[in-house]
Amino acid sequence: MLTKSNYLKYLQCTRYAWLYKNRKDLIPEVDDDLQRVFDMGYEIEGYAYKLFSDGVDVGDGDIKEQIEKTKPLMVEKTPVIFQPTISGKGLFCRADIIRYRKELDAWDIIEVKSGTSVKGIHIDDLAFQKACFEENGYKVANFSVIYLDNTYVRKGAIESEKMLKEDDVTKKVNGRSESTEENIKKALTTIKKKDEPQVKILRQCQNPYECPFIPYCWKDFPDDSIYEIGGPLGAGGIEELIDQDIIRTCDIPEGLYTAGKVKRHLDAVKDDVILIDKNKIKENLSRISYPIYYLDYETFGAAIPLLDGFGPYESVSFQYSLHIQEEKDGPLEHYVFLAKEFGDPSAKMAASLKKVIGKKGTIIAWNMSFEKGCNEEMGERAPEYKEFFEDVNERMYDLMEIFRKGYYVDQKFLCSASLKKVLPAMVPELSYDDLDINQGMAASYAWSDMVTKDMKQEEKDKIYNDLLEYCEQDTLAMVKILEKLYQIS
Numbered sequence: 001m002l003t004k005s006n007y008l009k010y011l012q013c014t015r016y017a018w019l020y021k022n023r024k025d026l027i028p029e030v031d032d033d034l035q036r037v038f039d040m041g042y043e044i045e046g047y048a049y050k051l052f053s054d055g056v057d058v059g060d061g062d063i064k065e066q067i068e069k070t071k072p073l074m075v076e077k078t079p080v081i082f083q084p085t086i087s088g089k090g091l092f093c094r095a096d097i098i099r100y101r102k103e104l105d106a107w108d109i110i111e112v113k114s115g116t117s118v119k120g121i122h123i124d125d126l127a128f129q130k131a132c133f134e135e136n137g138y139k140v141a142n143f144s145v146i147y148l149d150n151t152y153v154r155k156g157a158i159e160s161e162k163m164l165k166e167d168d169v170t171k172k173v174n175g176r177s178e179s180t181e182e183n184i185k186k187a188l189t190t191i192k193k194k195d196e197p198q199v200k201i202l203r204q205c206q207n208p209y210e211c212p213f214i215p216y217c218w219k220d221f222p223d224d225s226i227y228e229i230g231g232p233l234g235a236g237g238i239e240e241l242i243d244q245d246i247i248r249t250c251d252i253p254e255g256l257y258t259a260g261k262v263k264r265h266l267d268a269v270k271d272d273v274i275l276i277d278k279n280k281i282k283e284n285l286s287r288i289s290y291p292i293y294y295l296d297y298e299t300f301g302a303a304i305p306l307l308d309g310f311g312p313y314e315s316v317s318f319q320y321s322l323h324i325q326e327e328k329d330g331p332l333e334h335y336v337f338l339a340k341e342f343g344d345p346s347a348k349m350a351a352s353l354k355k356v357i358g359k360k361g362t363i364i365a366w367n368m369s370f371e372k373g374c375n376e377e378m379g380e381r382a383p384e385y386k387e388f389f390e391d392v393n394e395r396m397y398d399l400m401e402i403f404r405k406g407y408y409v410d411q412k413f414l415c416s417a418s419l420k421k422v423l424p425a426m427v428p429e430l431s432y433d434d435l436d437i438n439q440g441m442a443a444s445y446a447w448s449d450m451v452t453k454d455m456k457q458e459e460k461d462k463i464y465n466d467l468l469e470y471c472e473q474d475t476l477a478m479v480k481i482l483e484k485l486y487q488i489s
């Protein structure tokens with residue numbers, strides 16, 4: 001039996017489909033982050049159901065029961081069915097919503113997605129459902145995708161009809177019918193094979209979704225494998241190297257990359273050195289003037305906006321960490337703000353920042369476009385601070401630029417300029433590993449739990465302190481990295 005998810009996995013990678021069918025034991029347990037993604041999907045489905053006043057829900061649970069429950073509802077031509085479940089002729093699928101079209105005596109199939117646009121994979125999803133329904137003798141008419149409208153702004157209770165929009169994709173789905181039939185045949189053959197298919201590992205493991213079999217498929221790769229560099233090599237580059245049996249970065253032939261970050265990384269690997277362009281670093285650092293303000297924000301964005309005035313995935317800045325240094329090698333002062341209550345903290349955070357950021361000096365961030373964006377948004381939400389934030393943005397300096405432009409290249413950065421890669425290589429004594437919250441996404445989820453969930457005060461206090469520690473680490477990291485750069489330039 002080929003399921004819809006199996007089919008979509010087949011399109012991503014033939015081995016993925018085979019493992020999914022035959023080696024379920026290798027799939028890691030659903031962790032909290034993945035569960036949040038599932039829950040968000042269910043929540044959006046719930047809002048989509050509200051668009052249909054006459055829907056009958058087949059419900060979640062035992063698949064056989066769902067199939068048996070679906071049959072009579074379809075025979076009776078129930079106007080709208082949620083989660084109809086179909087099985088037969090080697091195919092199995094569960095649609096999100098189907099709508100009976102009396103005038104055509106056929107069904108519309110509607111897919112609910114948590115994104116803000118229709119993607120190619122949604123068309124493949126519906127094309128599979130079309131094949132499944134038709135193979136089992138049901139006539140289908142139109143296909144559409146319901147997704148989040150990114151122009152929606154919450155005002156009071158969520159209004160499904162404003163937050164969600166529905167696009168007709170019938171033409172696209174019908175246009176993919178032939179290739180879908182072909183792919184279904186191939187996928188059925190693949191999953192029935194006795195042996196695991198051998199595939200070239202390119203970029204399919206993370207595209208379009210992160211594959212849960214990565215720990216299994218990648219287990220024998222050395223630490224310096226070409227996959228650790230990944231993105232900058234591109235799928236074409238990786239394929240070219242695999243065809244030559246090159247797995248380790250140090251085995252990449254000289255001359256294959258003549259410019260850019262991969263070339264710089266390979267030069268550092270080849271000579272086993274840290275490449276430093278002192279002049280460029282010095283020139284870059286000359287733009288900094290004291291006092292220095294090292295600034296970092298943490299934000300939270302929900303698919304379904306939690307707050308009035310926010311749209312889908314629109315972020316609320318809830319925390320800052322700010323280290324201030326009046327003069328070179330001078331002592332550090334540290335300031336923080338962390339919203340404890342549910343609500344838009346823009347005005348309070350702006351007021352707190354305005355008190356401590358003086359009129360002169362450079363404001364340093366890592367990947368400053370992010371902090372600048374937060375400032376612009378806070379300036380919009382708290383217009384009395386708009387001018388203040390404009391001034392902050394004009395005085396901002398991006399410490400990441402030195403690494404992104406390749407003025408300082410350590411092979412341990414693995415072609416990346418992210419703070420999480422640069423810090424452990426340059427300042428190993430300052431590690432994120434010992435922190436209970438050590439990733440931006442974890443910080444974001446932790447904050448939303450702290451301000452929205454019913455939990456014991458000591459649990460809230462723990463999250464509060466962990467968040468303070470995490471955000472402080474980001475600004476302290478910049479202090480230490482700048483110190484090193486001054487020392488070498």
Ligand code: SF4
Nearest residue numbers: 013016205211214217
């Ligand atoms: S980890 Fe990559 S190669 Fe392995 S099954 Fe997943 S997508 Fe395929």
